[in-house]
Amino acid sequence: MDKDSINQVIEGGLLPRRALLKASALGLAGSFVVPARASQDWMTHAGEPQGEYGQPSPFAQLKREQTGGHPLGHAAGSSSTPLQDLNGTITPNSLHFERHHSGIPAIDPARHTLTIYGDVRRQLQFSYEDLLAYPMETHQYFLECSGNSFRNTLNEPLDLTAGSLNGLVSGAEWTGVPLHYLLDEAGIDSAARWVIAEGADAAGMTRSLPMKLALDNVMVALYQNGEPLRPAQGYPMRLFVPGSEGNISVKWLQSLKVQGMPAYTRDETAKYTDLLANGQAEMFSLAMGVKSLITSPSGKMTLNRKGIYEVTGLAWSGAAAIRGVEISADGGVTWEPAALQSAARPMALTRFRLPWRWVGQSSILQSRATDTQGNIQPTRTVALARYSAAGFYHYNGIQSWHVSNAGVVKNVYV
């Protein structure tokens, strides 16, 4: 990198994505020092020994925010991943977002079974142990609640963090049994077009999955980020439908009924149906759109010094892998391609990064993702236009962060 490239300030302060390969002109270091050799107090005595199960530092104890809850019962609600405090593409299991319709059942795996019945040649029942013997697959996927980012569909922008606004999305490495093994073993009737999945929670959460999707890349997931599923994520087993709205990945999966028609359950009629602007309702609209957001700098942060920052965030698409992410620092007038910092995996979170020089200018930071099928993330206005004013599912509009002259970052609508 030469001085020219580092000083080449694109609109709003964005720098080319290769600008930081050599950073001697960065001037980021805090101070020039003669090294002090005085020991900190934690060096004067042995620390705690290794343990059986690790915990976070009390100085970095992250928590999920309770972003939803039914006034008549806390068991129906959600909690969101603190996206602004994380980096990379994996969400630790303790911080993966949650959305429950009747709380988290405490299931004994020895007494739980998965039954496949309906229009099949033979009805089958699988224990947890049975499934552990099956061939498995491992993939990194995002999971996003259909209602994620609904707060940005409201009339006035809320001054909240990236996680509070958009944290009903997480990323993990999922391992499980491809569903086609189990359906094939049961023998599907040629007229069967749907699989009805029911969970073993008190809500009996039930969704209808198109057979075409069920035979594609759907799995019965048993492991998340290497370890057995957590109860909040469906232990001992859940359906996992990559790229689709989270609700269809039925947790605590206890039965799959094969039939010719959808079940039209409450959870896909009263909820998870999209009311459109033209008055019609769209059902079984499962695929999540192409989407991204900047996680840093983001809402409720304050820039404490002038200089170079890394603008970073996450992008994903329910249809494909992410092909590119562009960043704007001027509210969408000009765009600069970001570097993608993780392999472009289909239906997985992708981390993007771009250097940005902030010298006190008022800016509006935005990210815009494009997937390998050519789908482009829409503006808020375009994203909202398709749905009725009462709609709040599948919102994937561009997230805008205003940075004030004083460095205060705030959610805004552009």
Add this chain to the structure above:
Amino acid sequence: MDKDSINQVIEGGLLPRRALLKASALGLAGSFVVPARASQDWMTHAGEPQGEYGQPSPFAQLKREQTGGHPLGHAAGSSSTPLQDLNGTITPNSLHFERHHSGIPAIDPARHTLTIYGDVRRQLQFSYEDLLAYPMETHQYFLECSGNSFRNTLNEPLDLTAGSLNGLVSGAEWTGVPLHYLLDEAGIDSAARWVIAEGADAAGMTRSLPMKLALDNVMVALYQNGEPLRPAQGYPMRLFVPGSEGNISVKWLQSLKVQGMPAYTRDETAKYTDLLANGQAEMFSLAMGVKSLITSPSGKMTLNRKGIYEVTGLAWSGAAAIRGVEISADGGVTWEPAALQSAARPMALTRFRLPWRWVGQSSILQSRATDTQGNIQPTRTVALARYSAAGFYHYNGIQSWHVSNAGVVKNVYV
């Protein structure tokens, strides 16, 4: 798949890796049933609501085993990942192996700094906040203790689990600041060939890193699997040297001294030096060899039924990506290629899988990894031959599991 391929039993029961794409002939399902509709007790009431920080199921509370500890002080010891209970390629942070020389310091990040000094144009000191503003990278890497699998260097095979024997290796997604940014900013003297890294634990763990390696893919890691490092993994910052023995990835990193010579510290002379069979000692032998092990079926497990099992495990190499893994069920006479179930990333754990039919035959299961540089995992005999009888670092011999007629799986030497 036709009947022929599923019935084509290769030596010892191994099946071709494509044999399970259609599994109607598998006969794995537990039972044919008329589905019962009686609810389990956990369906009769709402469960616990979503929480701020998730926990594992009490039915699947995994723990690390304490595999080493100094008799005079528990603060020097290690604990190993329960590899036999995990799947996929990510190790959850709570279960990542640990090896400490004087326990885990409880560091306040606001009072911790990283100093770069020695043969540099300007000495620099970075706060944690300073580093958070730097450009970062995200990569999935394995980390392995140099002494991993040392128990298999002993004269008699111990009847232990895969994790007890080989669990000083884990896999994670690491995010941090490439070290070359920081060294470049300090300005390295052209004669400087080494970087001396010191940790802020009571042991002052110090290792010498060749400059060529330091300028390659080394990072100052700040995040592990998305979240800030855990104290046991170096919070607030650690060196991360991909592919090298774990000890060089100095935790609680507080200084980097640039100089012309190695420091020859106690931690690289009294320890972490390899005594060879010819009486010479090999120093700074950092790269971990190509290695693999079957995690299931593995030691202390019992096969409770005859039929098809998935043989699965992990492979890695400090030099490159994994190109292939072969499985033997007859103690190394014949080999069958396994399917690799994760992208071949350099210096990352790779999951492999292969179906195996067990009908009660006595078998010896082995895996043998090859990396993209052509390095092949050696037999135990060959792996041991290079080192003195007192040596126990860098052991990467093939792990052998004996399956008895009764299905009991046990560690053996072949």
